[in-house]
Amino acid sequence: MSDDELLDRFQFEAFRYFLDNANPATGLIADTNRPGSPCSIAVVGFALSCYPVGVERRWITRPEATALTLTALRYFRNTVETHHGFFYHFLDMQTGGRVWQSELSLIDSALLLAGVFAAQAYFEDEPEICEIADALYRRMDWQWACHGGPTVAQGWKPECGFLHYGWEGYSEASLLYVLAMASPTFPLRDENYAAWTSTYQWENLYGYDFLYAGPLFIHQFAHVWIDFRGLRDDFMREKGSDYFENSRRATYVQREYAIRNPREFKGYAENFWGLTACDGPGTHTHSIETGGRRMYGYAARGVPFGPDDGTISPAAAFGSLPFAPEIALPAIRCKCEDFRVPGGLNPTFDWVSEGCFGLDQGLIVLMIENYRSGLLWNLMRKSPWLAVGLQRAGFTGGWLV
Amino acid sequence: MLVLGGGYAGILTAQEAVRTGARVALVERNLLGGVCLNAGCISSKAMIRTSRLYAEMRDAARYGARRPADIQVDFAAVMERVGRVHARASRRRSAHELAAAGIDVFFGDAHFAGPDSVELSGETLRFKKALIAAGARPLIPAIPGLAEAGYLTNETVFELTEAPRSLVVIGGGPLGCELGQAFCRLGSQVSIVQDEPLFLGQEERDAAQILSESLSRDGIGIHLNTETIRVRVEDGRKLIDLRSDDYESTVEADRILVAAGRAPNVQGLNLEAAGVEYNAVAGIRVNDYLRTSNRRIYAAGDVCLEHKFAHIEGASAHIVVQNALFCGHERLSALTIPWCTYTDPEIAHVGLYVKEARERGIPVKTITVPMHEVDRAIVDGEEEGFVKIHVKEGTDRILGATVVARHAGEMISDISLAISAGIGVMELAEVSHPYPTQANALKLAAVNFSRTHQPRWRDWCARKWLDRD
Numbered sequence: 001m002s003d004d005e006l007l008d009r010f011q012f013e014a015f016r017y018f019l020d021n022a023n024p025a026t027g028l029i030a031d032t033n034r035p036g037s038p039c040s041i042a043v044v045g046f047a048l049s050c051y052p053v054g055v056e057r058r059w060i061t062r063p064e065a066t067a068l069t070l071t072a073l074r075y076f077r078n079t080v081e082t083h084h085g086f087f088y089h090f091l092d093m094q095t096g097g098r099v100w101q102s103e104l105s106l107i108d109s110a111l112l113l114a115g116v117f118a119a120q121a122y123f124e125d126e127p128e129i130c131e132i133a134d135a136l137y138r139r140m141d142w143q144w145a146c147h148g149g150p151t152v153a154q155g156w157k158p159e160c161g162f163l164h165y166g167w168e169g170y171s172e173a174s175l176l177y178v179l180a181m182a183s184p185t186f187p188l189r190d191e192n193y194a195a196w197t198s199t200y201q202w203e204n205l206y207g208y209d210f211l212y213a214g215p216l217f218i219h220q221f222a223h224v225w226i227d228f229r230g231l232r233d234d235f236m237r238e239k240g241s242d243y244f245e246n247s248r249r250a251t252y253v254q255r256e257y258a259i260r261n262p263r264e265f266k267g268y269a270e271n272f273w274g275l276t277a278c279d280g281p282g283t284h285t286h287s288i289e290t291g292g293r294r295m296y297g298y299a300a301r302g303v304p305f306g307p308d309d310g311t312i313s314p315a316a317a318f319g320s321l322p323f324a325p326e327i328a329l330p331a332i333r334c335k336c337e338d339f340r341v342p343g344g345l346n347p348t349f350d351w352v353s354e355g356c357f358g359l360d361q362g363l364i365v366l367m368i369e370n371y372r373s374g375l376l377w378n379l380m381r382k383s384p385w386l387a388v389g390l391q392r393a394g395f396t397g398g399w400l401v
Numbered sequence: 402m403l404v405l406g407g408g409y410a411g412i413l414t415a416q417e418a419v420r421t422g423a424r425v426a427l428v429e430r431n432l433l434g435g436v437c438l439n440a441g442c443i444s445s446k447a448m449i450r451t452s453r454l455y456a457e458m459r460d461a462a463r464y465g466a467r468r469p470a471d472i473q474v475d476f477a478a479v480m481e482r483v484g485r486v487h488a489r490a491s492r493r494r495s496a497h498e499l500a501a502a503g504i505d506v507f508f509g510d511a512h513f514a515g516p517d518s519v520e521l522s523g524e525t526l527r528f529k530k531a532l533i534a535a536g537a538r539p540l541i542p543a544i545p546g547l548a549e550a551g552y553l554t555n556e557t558v559f560e561l562t563e564a565p566r567s568l569v570v571i572g573g574g575p576l577g578c579e580l581g582q583a584f585c586r587l588g589s590q591v592s593i594v595q596d597e598p599l600f601l602g603q604e605e606r607d608a609a610q611i612l613s614e615s616l617s618r619d620g621i622g623i624h625l626n627t628e629t630i631r632v633r634v635e636d637g638r639k640l641i642d643l644r645s646d647d648y649e650s651t652v653e654a655d656r657i658l659v660a661a662g663r664a665p666n667v668q669g670l671n672l673e674a675a676g677v678e679y680n681a682v683a684g685i686r687v688n689d690y691l692r693t694s695n696r697r698i699y700a701a702g703d704v705c706l707e708h709k710f711a712h713i714e715g716a717s718a719h720i721v722v723q724n725a726l727f728c729g730h731e732r733l734s735a736l737t738i739p740w741c742t743y744t745d746p747e748i749a750h751v752g753l754y755v756k757e758a759r760e761r762g763i764p765v766k767t768i769t770v771p772m773h774e775v776d777r778a779i780v781d782g783e784e785e786g787f788v789k790i791h792v793k794e795g796t797d798r799i800l801g802a803t804v805v806a807r808h809a810g811e812m813i814s815d816i817s818l819a820i821s822a823g824i825g826v827m828e829l830a831e832v833s834h835p836y837p838t839q840a841n842a843l844k845l846a847a848v849n850f851s852r853t854h855q856p857r858w859r860d861w862c863a864r865k866w867l868d869r870d
Contacts, residue, residue, distance in 0.1 A: 101647065159647035164598065164626045168606055201755050203767040203789070204849060212769075214607075238764055238794070262773030262784055294618060304771045305607050305787065306614060 011368040013339040017361035018047040027072025034355040038090040038099045042108040045115030046362025052122035073132040085139030103155030110176035114225045121379040142180035150195030170213045175222035182389030206256040210249040214302020216276040219247040220319035224366045227377035230398030248323035257303040265310035267347035271331045274316025275301040279343035279353040310348035315360035321371040406534035408435020410702030413718035419503045426505040437711040444559040447486040452586035474588040476564035513675035530725040537663035537703035546632035552657040565656035573600040575742040577660035592622030605803045665704045689732045739817040741810035746786045749813035752801025764794035768846040777837035783807040788842040797825035826850045
């Protein structure tokens with residue numbers, strides 16, 4: 001099977017997730033394909049970004065994609081509860097109500113917004129989509145989200161106010177800050193972005209100089225929508241690099257870790273890597289023969305300091321396809337027994353995740369597409385907000401010139 | 402010189418002062434040796450040592466050894482050893498030894514009577530120069546019900562002869578983590594409650610997360626981002642109510658250990674009479690020369706310094722003697738002070754953190770070597786951790802370093818020496834370390850740096866030379 005045929009199969013199977021796990025009446029998409037799963041607003045953001053891919057790949061028609069998009073956007077504008085313009089992380093698939101006492105999530109609202117902007121750019125001839133997109137964006141009060149401090153809080157709950165844990169270091173919040181900087185109503189300021197990037201750590205690890213973050217998804221998520229090739233903010237100008245190159249190096253660091261396999265897990269090798277946020281075997285300690293190793297459920301696994309319980313995310317290699325196809329493709333080929341990608345694999349304890357996660361499926365569809373055609377990147381360049389946000393965050397170069 | 406306080410800072414200052422020929426009197430209100438000797442470093446490290454042995458016994462299979470069938474902790478024997486170790490360490494700081502060195506030792510509560518005198522047991526002692534080394538005491542948070550329920554601190558925990566069946570530690574700083582882990586390994590069911598997102602609030606993020614993993618592996622209940630909101634006693638059981646954002650829970654414990662920080666001992670000294678400015682939270686205000694607002698009076702140690710470490714007290718002693726007695730200009734800020742948390746793995750640091758460097762506008766690059774890259778760490782089965790050396794970008798100047806390793810406290814001294822002596826990373830890469838040692842991780846980091854920072858002309862010359870003919 002050629003690389004193109006291989007990617008076609010994986011991409012289509014991943015795209016199907018968004019058709020199979022949607023509530024057509026509301027446009028909400030399930031977090032996972034397990035029975036009873038709530039909607040994740042971030043997965044809706046991925047879905048909105050995937051519909052244009054489905055049209056271009058002729059898996060759905062443009063009217064079908066338009067209808068799916070409008071249903072979701074109308075639902076979020078008219079029905080889903082908001083607070084200062086942001087949404088709760090998990091919603092009931094039928095009613096759109098908050099579930100699991102989940103937090104008002106700033107990052108997941110940003111991921112939803114990214115999908116909204118992708119839709120706005122693709123369906124530029126649909127006035128209602130464009131109008132709703134603007135309306136949702138204008139409602140989001142990023143200044144309130146800073147809670148009086150220099151950086152954005154991770155979340156808020158009506159029961160206790162802003163959550164105490166914060167973001168330290170490089171994270172997927174890069175997308176959030178870019179979108180927030182461009183807000184026409186509640187923009188963040190230069191000092192907010194500077195305060196966040198002040199926690200960055202530039203490290204040399206396994207021979208690679210890079211902006212460090214342990215879990216691989218941190219190096220991937222913002223790149224679904226933003227083509228960072230050649231784009232540099234103050235930090236990257238100082239280091240003579242950019243975030244695309246950084247993600248490439250981070251991918252190689254992940255592979256190096258798997259080759260070294262310090263915790264001696266089964267399967268880790270040059271084509272079996274990818275510690276990131278993913279499903280896992282759960283928190284039960286195994287027998288003394290395995291050294292009483294602790295196992296995790298859904299957790300953000302990371303390199304090189306863990307947590308690492310021997311679980312690899314099969315979706316991780318797809319997420320790095322644009323940055324390092326020379327190592328991502330061989331890793332993807334190792335998974336081609338079944339073109340449906342599960343939420344986690346742990347060969348040491350002979351465990352495979354029973355479900356698929358919408359975030360993973362979205363990452364697969366979109367990063368394969370960016371690798372093949374750059375569709376999402378090209379679409380988002382048309383978004384006025386993205387360019388403004390990047391410029392206000394101090395980015396220059398690349399496609400911004 | 403009159404020294405108020407017979408802890409490390411006071412004793413070391415008195416000893417150095419008397420060696421110069423000065424007349425020295427030292428006043429102590431309780432026990433010589435202070436917190437470090439009597440209720441801190443020595444006792445806790447003795448306890449930690451035995452707890453590590455028990456942990457290794459349980460982990461024997463990982464080393465190819467047979468795990469003992471029945472591992473029973475004899476807590477009384479553990480604390481008996483703590484006592485013996487303490488007695489040996491005390492000998493060098495006894496009243497007899499100090500008197501033999503020429504120091505007049507007084508016991509009692511002294512307070513200032515004026516800018517150049519103190520009162521002690523009705524007598525007035527005049528001084529030309531004085532040092533306040535009154536130390537600090539455990540900070541007890543205002544948690545409803547805590548006092549009524551009763552609690553341990555570092556001042557009382559080493560008097561235990563029986564291990565608590567269950568222990569809640571309030572405070573996830575160095576003391577809380579060290580003792581929490583030690584008690585867990587000695588058989589107590591332990592929970593640590595920390596009101597910040599990570600343990601060791603100021604420490605490097607990866608270091609704190611590795612520690613969290615290690616404590617969790619030991620079986621400690623981890624409560625981060627959690628407040629202790631009240632303590633109740635019901636049917637003789639201590640119930641500790643916790644809140645983390647919107648989630649409330651209750652943990653039951655036989656004993657509570659409060660490890661929430663230290664408050665400077667500024668009460669009862671009548672500092673106002675001496676014109677010495679102070680703050681109940683930060684302690685006595687001193688300048689970089691360790692001089693107070695009274696030109697005759699200096700302060701050192703826990704009563705005035707943010708970093709409350711015994712080895713800083715030693716360095717402070719030298720500064721005080723030189724500045725107070727010989728018109729010196731030695732500065733505290735000129736010192737390179739490492740520190741270490743003696744958990745397993747240990748976490749040690751010296752110099753600037755990355756965040757501090759970036760806040761000062763210093764571009765910084767970190768050379769990271771995970772301990773799983775170090776042969777001796779693999780051999781020893783002690784691979785958790787890393788060496789991170791922070792270098793000023795564009796130079797090889799070492800700004801700081803963090804080491805997380807079984808023996809981080811021993812390893813950090815290399816970097817401390819390098820910073821003090823102005824040794825750069827390139828020079829450090831040339832220093833031979835015995836192989837195999839865990840300290841080789843430092844050389845590995847330095848070599849990694851040097852390989853990517855050779856001048857291009859050198860590579861060009863090397864290629865030209867090898868390609869000749």
